[in-house]
Amino acid sequence: QGFVVIACDLPGHGLSSGERASIDDFAVYQDVVQALFEQAKALQLPQPWHLFGQSTGGAIVVDHLLSHGVDSPAQGKTFLLSPLVRPRAWGWSQLSYYLLRPFVKGIARRFSDNTNDPQFKPFLEADPLQPRQLPTAWVGALARWIKRVEAAPRSTRRPLIVQGEEDMTVDWQHNLKVLRSKFDQPEVLMLPRGRHHLANEIPEIRQQYFGFLTDHLK
Numbered sequence: 385q386g387f388v389v390i391a392c393d394l395p396g397h398g399l400s401s402g403e404r405a406s407i408d409d410f411a412v413y414q415d416v417v418q419a420l421f422e423q424a425k426a427l428q429l430p431q432p433w434h435l436f437g438q439s440t441g442g443a444i445v446v447d448h449l450l451s452h453g454v455d456s457p458a459q460g461k462t463f464l465l466s467p468l469v470r471p472r473a474w475g476w477s478q479l480s481y482y483l484l485r486p487f488v489k490g491i492a493r494r495f496s497d498n499t500n501d502p503q504f505k506p507f508l509e510a511d512p513l514q515p516r517q518l519p520t521a522w523v524g525a526l527a528r529w530i531k532r533v534e535a536a537p538r539s540t541r542r543p544l545i546v547q548g549e550e551d552m553t554v555d556w557q558h559n560l561k562v563l564r565s566k567f568d569q570p571e572v573l574m575l576p577r578g579r580h581h582l583a584n585e586i587p588e589i590r591q592q593y594f595g596f597l598t599d600h601l602k
Contacts, residue, residue, distance in 0.1 A: 385598070388429050390420055394440070398513050405493075405515035406522050410529035413444040414451070421457045432460035434601070438583055439554070442467025445543075446533065450566060453539040461600055462543035465582045465593075466551055469559040470530055478527060485524070490517035498553055498580040500589065534562055542568045544600055546593045548578020548585075571600075 395402035395412060407413070424433060435458045437445035442464040449462060471477060484491065493516055495509050508514050545563060547556050563570055573596045575582070578589050 385601070387434075387601075390424050390427070390429065392416060392420060397515075403519065403521075405517070406519035407525050408521060409525050410443075410447065413440075414447060417444060417448050425457070433458040434460035435462045436465075437463075437467065438465035439468050439580065443469065443529070443533075446563070446566075447529070449541045449543065450533060450536040450539050453541040462541060463597060463600075464543050464545045464563075466547060466554060466556070466578075466580050467545060467559060467563065468554050469533065469562050470555045471526075472551075472553060472555050474530075474555060477523065485520050488520065490519045491523075492516070493518050496552065498551075499582075499584050500577060500579060500586045501584060504581065504584050533566075536566065538566055538568075540568050543570045544596070545570055545572045546575065546578075546582060546596065547572060548575045548580065548582060548589075550577060551580045553580035 393400040394416060395407060396405050421433075435445045435448070437443070445462060445464060446467060446469070448456060480491070495505055497505055499505075543563070545560070547560065549556075560572060564572075573593055575589055575592055578585060578593075582589070582593065
């Protein structure tokens, strides 16, 4: 559709350096966002700049908007797919974290069917760049970030959110309540059959939200 896109692998993911899938503090992700803005500026990318994040990427965008919404370099639209605030069963995850933290540095990662595409899970399992453990350091950083973002002041920005109702990765009911309280009447598109990894959903589901995104970019 003629848009210029800049993206990255987060620290510890894909081809980026850093301990695999770990982070000491979610503030590091904000350094990544600022670095992307610097790259976009150096490349003289056309404006306005839009923001687009899925899952943890959505959490990073939410954090940026709540901290810099008015003076953000990205004054275009904001799109969030299955944004993370709290993961599903967060209470149990916290208990496990505090019990296991003194003894282990990571928990074995389980690959779930997080799209309706039957080929996506085998693709992830065969991908050598996929981390096999969830470091306890990342869970601790998430716990501190959740407290901070849920206590953050309200923003005047108005993101557009796409959320699947069959998402078993994030606590989307809670998350939508938080996002509606933090932003100015965000517009939400619910997908009854959508699971968590919407970017790799089946074409039928992707087409539903592609139209939604396109309408708001006109």
